[in-house]
Amino acid sequence: QKEVEQDPGPLSVPEGAIVSLNCTYSNSAFQYFMWYRQYSRKGPELLMYTYSSGNKEDGRFTAQVDKSSKYISLFIRDSQPSDSATYLCAMTSSNDYKLSFGAGTTVTVRA
Amino acid sequence: GAVVSQHPSRVICKSGTSVKIECRSLDFQATTMFWYRQFPKQSLMLMATSNEGSKATYEQGVEKDKFLINHASLTLSTLTVTSAHPEDSSFYICSASGRASEQFFGPGTRLTVL
Numbered sequence: 001q002k003e004v005e006q007d008p009g010p011l012s013v014p015e016g017a018i019v020s021l022n023c024t025y026s027n028s029a030f031q032y033f034m035w036y037r038q039y040s041r042k043g044p045e046l047l048m049y050t051y052s053s054g055n056k057e058d059g060r061f062t063a064q065v066d067k068s069s070k071y072i073s074l075f076i077r078d079s080q081p082s083d084s085a086t087y088l089c090a091m092t093s094s095n096d097y098k099l100s101f102g103a104g105t106t107v108t109v110r111a
Numbered sequence: 112g113a114v115v116s117q118h119p120s121r122v123i124c125k126s127g128t129s130v131k132i133e134c135r136s137l138d139f140q141a142t143t144m145f146w147y148r149q150f151p152k153q154s155l156m157l158m159a160t161s162n163e164g165s166k167a168t169y170e171q172g173v174e175k176d177k178f179l180i181n182h183a184s185l186t187l188s189t190l191t192v193t194s195a196h197p198e199d200s201s202f203y204i205c206s207a208s209g210r211a212s213e214q215f216f217g218p219g220t221r222l223t224v225l
Contacts (some may be wrong), residue, residue: 041221043115043117043216043219044155044204045216046216088154097212098157099212099214102154103153
């Protein structure tokens with residue numbers, strides 16, 4: 001069993017729709033949770049960073065962490081074609097800060 | 112956000128040669144830098160963790176004599192792929208961490224070994 005599970009998709013939505021992404025994990029020591037966006041042949045770009053449980057909103061992006069269920073989510077409102085990318089969840093504990101990544105979900109927003 | 116650069120962005124070399132990739136944190140001091148490789152349509156695989164002024168810590172299965180890492184300053188880390196072979200062809204990405212767990216990634220280096 002992988003430490004972090006993420007459905008690789010692909011996920012295709014029409015422009016303006018809400019994109020819903022999620023990851024589950026097994027390591028209860030994880031405390032820091034991140035979402036990265038990666039365009040083809042580029043390095044990952046940090047979108048959201050969350051510590052412990054709770055919600056965080058930044059513009060069209062909302063990240064949710066439920067540590068009791070070991071489940072994290074990313075929502076993208078009013079999706080745009082420019083949001084088409086691969087979205088990676090990542091998480092770490094406070095011990096060594098090495099990130100554990102999900103497989104990444106490929107998202108396509110259709111104009 | 113913090114900016115991390117990598118150089119070169121793309122390199123093609125002959126089998127048996129060595130290739131050096133630089134990773135720089137441009138606007139913050141990175142106490143820790145990480146090196147990853149990524150195969151097409153796969154997630155990032157951590158190769159090693161380097162702290163400024165000390166030896167890198169390699170992940171299981173990564174040959175430390177083949178992938179030499181130097182973290183000489185708080186803004187620069189280098190990865191040297193020694194005696195590269197076609198199976199080393201991949202996308203190499205570095206990340207830099209200043210504050211605790213937050214990591215910022217470079218744009219990546221595509222290595223092709225002929």
